[in-house]
Amino acid sequence: MSAIHILPLGGARADLSAALAAPLARTFGANVEERAWDVDLETFFNPERSQYNSTELLLHLKRHYAPLAPGGVRALALLPFDLFIPILTYVFGEAEVGGNVAVVSYCRLAPDRYGLPADDALLGERLLKEAVHELGHVSSLIHCAEQTCVMHASSYVEDIDLKGASFCRVCAAELGRRA
């Protein structure tokens, strides 16, 4: 059975990390474990944008974590900080398509960020969808036109709320084929 390592970084909330394990295990049929990984996140911090460069973090993960992990392990870094890729204003997460690493942030997923009452259940739901989405990319899936599919592209949290946490039939079949 394949494995997924969740790496909470930068003081990411343990409860959110723990809540991801069971549904990810079900969705990907993998052993999901939380692992500690020591990394200096300040290297990826851009003071001009007050954001963390997700592409560089992803590369770092690829270079320094993946070789240490057993073959076939997919690593998902979980962060509380805002992420960006240089050309875009922000991203919820980033993944190596067809590779073995992904990063996801819950900074923009919390309802209280938008002046709404805090809602951990909703935050957890959104985070799960984004985690499944990025790990879907790791499994070579691309964005899906089906609005309820977890692989549907989301630029705003409202988009995330509209889609489900599972794959549509086409993406599920593609995932099965690639597995």
Added chain:
Amino acid sequence: MNKGDIGILVVDDELIVRESLSKWFREDGFRVEAAENAATALRKLQAGQWNLMLVDIKMPGMDGIELLQRVRQTNREVVVIIITAFATVDTAVKALKEGAFDYITKPIDPDYLDHMVEKALQQQLLLRENQKLKDTVSELAGPGEIVGESPEIRKVMDLVRTVAPTDTTVMIRGESGTGKELVARAIHVGSPRKYFPIVTVNCGAMTESLLESELFGHERGAFTGAQYRRKGKVELADGGTLFLDEIGNIDMKTQMDLLRVIETKQFTRVGGTEMIRSDFRVICATNKDLEAAVREGTFREDLYYRLNVFTIDLPPLRGRRGDIAKLAHFFLERFSRQMNKKVTGFSPDAMLALKAHDWPGNVRELENAIERAMVVAEGEVIDRAHLPLHTVAAPAKDGKRLEDIEQRHIEQVLRENGWNVSRSAAILDIDRVTLYHKIEKFGLKRTQ
């Protein structure tokens, strides 16, 4: 279109931008390639099929604007979105003037980028579809309907080709049934106005007030029965062609109104005060001697000269007998298709009769004769007996009047159908009561 079939070319000197954007669009399923400078981009553009280019404005060597200019010299189709670090009105305006679809500033809002790309690709798809439809319209509406190879009709076609691309007013003269409307349509579809409507006004079929309302439209309540505002033909022809058929039949007041609107391209609806502009080309047709009408004072001289800029005289069918066989076969094929009847040709006798006939009703009469023959023909060949041609056999002194032709035609149809009125009425495409009236009017009697 499958996203994998859509090619996006990212042009930026910064590796990180190229990689980020490429990755972003690959995750969406697009086919993506990147170029680090304008020269590489031009090479890639020439070598492959691209739908969209994202071009950084600031690059060493040839910058984004110059690249855009070069692309536009050879490729009008690819959509170009300019990426700029600093949004200045100058660069934005310049990029748009050079044919960019839009511009975006770095860093890009991911939602904005997705929407812009989607919009750009949709617009490109619409433009392609539009071009396809235009090509189809050009093929369908071409002057292929004007049939003939005689020197007379070739001369007409030469004149059509000469005048069509211009905006010149054309007057088409010819006997009834010579195909004046067909020529007007050929001029219209050969003109840059072909994607706008050609609006026909049959001036001979209307009373003075009806024609005025038909031409200029009317406001609500302009007259009894005008319950709604209605656009007139002049307004509907905006961008296209106004075809005034039987122009010689319009009254003096409408002549004056028409002259004014042709000269100013402005008018008011009947009962209205708002001045409306319409950009149209005028083609008119007449079977009357307008010069004589001018001399007699029934047609305004100034309107005559305004309309008679370029004249095309259509020859009567008897003046181009060489085209009769070709026209006959053209109509035969058309009606075979329409009636789903397998009639393949004419007997030698039938063709001789067609060529010998005088055709006072011209091409329209020939068309009707073939249609009728197609209805009554039972085999694969149209025979002499199927053709309603009487004037050759017994040209009466006044036998060329339309009424005489009608009488002979009705008589022949009745005879061929054993005076079965229902069947004859069906063939003549009139109702039985009308046929009884005609029998009475012409004093037709069944003979043994």
